[in-house]
Amino acid sequence: MRICIRFLLVVLIAISIAGCSATPVTEQKINGVSFVSSKDTLMQSHIDPILNVGVSHAAVMPFAFVRDKNHPELQFNSERQWFGERYTGVKQYIEALHQNNIMVMVKPHIWIWRGVFTGDMQMDSEADWELFEKSYEDYILLYAALAEETHAELFCLGTELYNFTKERPEFWVSLIQKVRQVYSGNLTYAENWDKVDKVTFWGALDFIGVDAYFPVTDEATPTVVKAKEGWEPHKNLLISLSRKHNRPVLFTEFGYRSADYAGKEPWVSDRHNGKMNAKAQANLYEAVFETFWGEDWFAGGFVWKWFHNHERTIQEENNRFTPQGKEAEQVLKKWSKQDVK
Known part of the structure; x- marks a missing residue:
């Protein structure tokens, strides 16, 4: 009897310790791309290139629009939008990706005219807030229901x-x-890198979502080692956040332009005429994978961004975010093929 009681106590203690673990454990990394919405139906020829890379997930992004950051009327699912930005297109994208065993995160976005930052939205009155909230709730619930209907694996609020x-x-x-x-x-919910520690509702979600444009280096073409050094304080912040809320961290977006100084202000997306620097982009990619992919508390991420027309994209020499046809694509492929758990 004493042996049985002691054994039971050991089991209960073990269960208690496991239940109070300071950091969550993810079983399989998400290796995803952010699939840019287009005016076209998604064809097999558009999906084959990401199959070749070996990604496990794709983010599909419906869009809603407002006139300015204080405007309470949200417009969405309009016939004037591109096919991939509205309901029928999102559904077709999800179904086509699922047919290829690619898992999906549905990730709604708001676009403010002239590219004003969405984080600065601020209504002028209580009435405006209530009007905006009603339209935003309708927008999110429409695509949450679609995510359920199509069995999408993740939904971003x-x-x-x-x-x-x-x-x-x-x-x-x-x-x-x-x-x-x-x-x-x-x-999950996707918060910008500089505000992710200020969100109050992470504990009610399954993942802490970060659009991970953290500044890591001032060098034009940083080495992988230098970029990894720049990640250390940000990594410590994310570890603390994961422990605080007992939730894994997911990079809902991460990526770099193929340009000089891409790691200095990675969030900058304005067009400029600078030369392409594919090595800088590739080294910054490698640093992200080496820094995070071996961590149990880290769920993976979605590369920003991937265009559906791969052949046309790789023919354009550009300094934009896409890794397509650049050294960074091979970095993504290498890590997508690895069995990192």
Whole structure:
């Protein structure tokens, strides 16, 4: 009897320790790409290049639009939008990707006219906030229901909306509950790198979502070692965040331009005429994978960004974010083929 009691106590202690683990453990890394919405139907020829790279996931991104950052009327699912930005296109993209055994995150975005940053949205009155919230809830629940219907593996509640989350926390608590009622998969929210530690509702989601444009180096063409050194303080922040909320961290976006100084301000997306620097982009990619892919608390990420027309994209010498046809594509392929758990 004593032996049985002692054995039972050992088992209970072991279960208790496991249940109070400071950091979550992810079983399989998400190796994903952010699939750019287009005006075209998604064809097999568009999917074959990402199969060749070996990615496991793709983010599909419906869009909604507002006139300016204080405008409360959100427009979405309009016939004037490109096919891949509205309901029928998102559904077709998901189904085509699933037919190729590529898992999907549905990741709604808001676009403000002239590219004003969505994190700065601020309504002028309580009435405007309520009007905006109603349209945003309709937008999110429409695509959450679609994600459930199509068995999408992940759903993202929004992208880089810090002022909205800060000013209206009760709305977000309610929204999460309503999404849970219509969608049974994993939930995340994508916050910008400089505000990710200020979000209050991570514990209600399945992943801490980060658009990971952290500054890591001032060098024009950084070495992998130098870029990894620049990641250390940011990595420590993310470890602390994961432990605090007992949730794995997911890079809902990460990537770099193929340009000089790409690691200095990685969030900059303005067009400029500088030369292409494929080596800088590739080294920065490698640093991300070497820094994070072996960490149990890290769930993986989605490269920003991947265009559907691969053949046309690789023929264009550009200094933009896409890795297609550049050295960074081979880095992505190398890590996607590895069995990192």
